[in-house]
């Protein structure tokens with residue numbers, strides 16, 4: 001089939017996690033290579049691709065709402081199409097498949113988490129035939145590595161090293177929609193990283209549902225620490241990784257925070273709960289003591305490492321005592337950032353059938369208490385940066401105030417500083433500049449170029 005999207009405009013809308021954001025860069029790169037022109041809004045777009053996540057119910061609801069509005073949205077006046085092409089991919093595409101087209105007949109293409117490479121031919125077939133195309137292939141298909149990418153930030157790249165997950169946490173739908181874990185060969189990862197270094201990329205984030213179990217399915221069983229060493233060896237300035245399951249975080253990886261200067265001193269280590277009883281029900285396979293021991297080792301290796309985490313409040317059967325175990329764990333760790341979620345039931349997971357009779361207002365009360373603690377901790381953690389000079393990777397002008405530039409510290413804090421006289425934020429975009437921090441708020445640091 002010959003494929004061209006010359007003359008067509010494209011908008012990609014992403015709901016959900018970093019993996020979806022990376023997928024959306026690949027969709028953009030692939031369709032741009034075939035002639036499509038990216039645009040920012042649905043109104044201007046001849047083709048809209050939704051990349052979705054079904055981990056949280058809110059993303060489901062927002063997706064269905066936004067796709068529904070597409071039906072009545074007029075096409076741009078000079079569009080060559082008679083009807084806007086709508087495609088849905090990612091977790092919800094994988095999970096719901098043909099049901100999406102049955103529920104919303106104006107949807108033209110549904111593709112699964114492993115069918116990204118098929119999107120151009122599915123769109124073309126929908127254009128040629130006028131009928132909906134659904135391809136949700138078996139989730140064990142091979143690692144999609146060689147698609148072009150249009151990076152949102154030219155100086156930073158997501159680099160997937162595993163897809164899928166083998167852990168089956170009892171609340172999570174990912175293993176059912178993203179399939180079993182598959183690791184990408186080490187030489188592929190290194191060659192992609194080398195390409196980024198040659199292009200001038202400053203920061204690589206290694207991605208996987210659980211990067212720590214990398215390589216168990218590969219010949220020779222390379223380990224995640226081998227990936228870190230090899231990517232550091234390419235000369236990239238900054239390395240980050242996400243996500244890290246505590247049960248698989250090795251001493252060697254912890255030690256790299258001390259020995260690899262390019263590994264940034266920030267780690268997202270999802271704890272989910274501080275109650276051993278709830279952790280067991282979640283099938284997390286560690287207890288609070290093991291988690292706190294990891295925190296101790298991390299701080300021994302890198303004294304001021306910034307830790308962040310995810311916490312679910314209101315898991316089925318959570319008692320006040322369970323919640324207080326979580327609260328005390330958060331107090332003991334002192335996180336820089338905590339992503340707090342109220343438990344939301346995902347059909348098809350074991351937790352969905354667990355008895356759950358805690359009143360909503362009780363759960364909300366616990367959530368509010370935790371958020372208050374987390375915000376206090378984040379504020380306190382940021383105060384320690386006052387007076388320090390930190391290297392900031394500049395992302396551009398601040399969205400709120402264009403006289404300020406905005407960027408990221410090694411600990412992944414947002415940093416604002418006035419744009420120096422004689423240059424613009426765009427001039428500094430993608431560069432690492434030293435900023436002296438003179439003020440610290442809960443969510444950002446403020447300073448001036450040193």
Ligand code: SF4
Pocket residue numbers: 165166167168169172173174175209210245
């Ligand atoms: S580790 Fe658990 S929470 Fe994370 S993706 Fe796998 S099953 Fe889901």
